Amino acid sequence: QLQLVESGGGLVQPGGSLRLSCKASGFTLHAYAIGWFRQAPGKEREGVSCMDTGRNTYYADSVKGRFTISKDNAEGMVYLQMNSLNPEDTAVYYCARSWYCTIPLSKSEYDYWGRGTQVTVSS
Numbered sequence: 001q002l003q004l005v006e007s008g009g010g011l012v013q014p015g016g017s018l019r020l021s022c023k024a025s026g027f028t029l030h031a032y033a034i035g036w037f038r039q040a041p042g043k044e045r046e047g048v049s050c051m052d053t054g055r056n057t058y059y060a061d062s063v064k065g066r067f068t069i070s071k072d073n074a075e076g077m078v079y080l081q082m083n084s085l086n087p088e089d090t091a092v093y094y095c096a097r098s099w100y101c102t103i104p105l106s107k108s109e110y111d112y113w114g115r116g117t118q119v120t121v122s123s
Contacts, residue, residue, distance in 0.1 A: 002026035002112055004095050009117030016085050020117060022078040022095030030073040033098045035105050036080045038091035038119075045094070047105020049080060058101050062088075085121045092116040 008020040022034065035050040049069040050058045057069050068081040078095055096110035 004097065004112055004114035006093060006095055006114045006117040009093060009119045011120045011122065012085055013123050014086050014121055016121070017081070017083045018085065018119060020080040020082065020093055020095075020119070022080075022114060024076045024078065024095075024097070027097070029071070029076050029078070033101045034069075034071065034078045035096050035098060035101065035110060036069065036078075037094045037096060037105065037107065037110075038089075039094070039116075040091040043091075045107055047107070048093070050098075050101035050105055051078070052101045056101070058103055058105070060104065082119070085119075087121050090119060090121050092118050 003025045005023045012018050033052040036048040037045050038048050039045040048060050048063055049067055051069045051071050066084045070079045094114055094116045096113045098110045102109050
């Protein structure tokens with residue numbers, strides 16, 4: 001069964017760090033691009049980062065230099081390391097599967113999604 005399951009969210013103080021994980025199962029991870037999206041209350045879901053099959057990466061301007069995407073094909077895992085977090089990063093974070101990374105990330109290009117993990121940045 002194809003699944004994407006996020007974990008690693010939580011409450012963190014401004015300036016802190018979190019590492020999100022996305023466990024992929026039921027498909028061959030190295031054959032797909034994986035994107036991270038987030039959705040804050042009352043806002044549209046927005047693309048954060050993507051890694052394609054060639055391990056090329058893309059980051060939204062709002063997270064560039066602070067977030068890092070990585071992938072372990074053997075373990076079926078995709079990670080999002082988030083540093084220097086601020087309250088504007090508060091959202092539910094989702095991982096999703098696509099054939100390729102679009103720039104900017106487009107939700108419509110992703111066919112399977114996880115259920116999300118909550119990240120709250122607050123003092």
